[in-house]
Amino acid sequence: MNWLENLSKILPVDKIYEDIAQPAFREIGDAARSSVRAARFLLAPVDYLAAHQVRWQRWLKKINDQVPEKNLILAHPQLTGPAIEGLRYLEEENILAELFVNLLARSIDKDRVSEAHPAFAKIIAQLSPDEALIIYLLNKEERILKQYSKYFHKTSTFGPREIVENHFPLAKLAYPQNYFMYMDHLFSLNLAGVWQHGNQEPIMKNGLQTGVNITSYAQLTPFGKLFSKACLPNNIDEWTI
Structure with missing residues (x-):
């Protein structure tokens, strides 16, 4: 038996x-x-x-x-x-x-x-199922995020960041509009985050700075990589997200 x-x-x-x-x-x-x-x-x-x-x-x-x-x-x-x-x-x-x-x-x-x-x-x-999928995908590959921030000369301040390119496959998520909220939550759990890569790139026009380009990477932390190794399946496609 x-x-x-x-x-x-x-x-x-x-x-x-x-x-x-x-x-x-x-x-x-x-x-x-x-x-x-x-x-x-x-x-x-x-x-x-x-x-x-x-x-x-x-x-x-x-x-x-x-x-x-x-x-x-x-x-x-x-x-x-x-x-x-x-x-x-x-x-x-x-x-x-x-x-x-x-x-x-x-x-x-x-x-x-x-x-x-x-x-x-x-x-x-x-975790939400979407967040589990984010961990799975980031374990496979870091994802580039490119943003732009306008510079205001009168106040010597930068405006909010605007997304230029996001290489994360948002279409795979059930609620893609929540991606950055998910990333904030994963960061609070020390699993993943979005970190700037290198220095910000000044954008110049007629000798004056108009803004900056910012390149970042969405990636797992070492703790997140261990979590993925211990808990994530080899293939997530068959599961309900």
């Missing part, structure tokens, strides 16, 4: 939501621990999880398939608790669910557990 068949006995559908409001759920028994592979390593450190049986079977299978059996280790509840809690509110086709699943796989893999930063689960819970 494989571990998914055993799992169906551990996560009974009829009883599963009766325990959601309880402070602690039933613990996984000794017999289950001897046969459930990914499930026992993920759930052993925490209270019994109430969840949809079929959905969790598929998620646990995906986690199990990512981790060689010889690499399995007990996960730390500081990471798995928030990740499992976050999965409760997501549908399977949501890209954020895949991020949680990948993070849980790292948490029980002795060769990759170093990628599983404890903050990542709570970070995923704060």
Whole structure:
């Protein structure tokens, strides 16, 4: 009997939501621990999880398939608790669910557990699907942003920046108008940002400065690159954004 068949006995559908409001759920028994592979390593450190049986079977299978059996280790509840809690509110086709699943796989893999930063689960819970896609695309390639700012001689000040070129593929986002808001949020999470490249280029006309051209790059931080390595799938196209 494989571990998914055993799992169906551990996560009974009829009883599963009766325990959601309880402070602690039933613990996984000794017999289950001897046969459930990914499930026992993920759930052993925490209270019994109430969840949809079929959905969790598929998620646990995906986690199990990512981790060689010889690499399995007990996960730390500081990471798995928030990740499992976050999965409760997501549908399977949501890209954020895949991020949680990948993070849980790292948490029980002795060769990759170093990628599983404890903050990542709570970070995923704060992301929108569009922001996950931005992280994925910036991990593939930094994106150039060119802007222009007019210079006002009377006040010796520069005006607001105007976008000249934005090489990020905005059409891929569900809400492209929110791109710069997304980037501000990712910056607040220390995942990504837009940073100026080199000096601003003065624009001159008849010997007078009329403005500046500004070249910047949208890119991941080192922390964002680790997040991408730990949580992002290799191909995001199949997921709902």
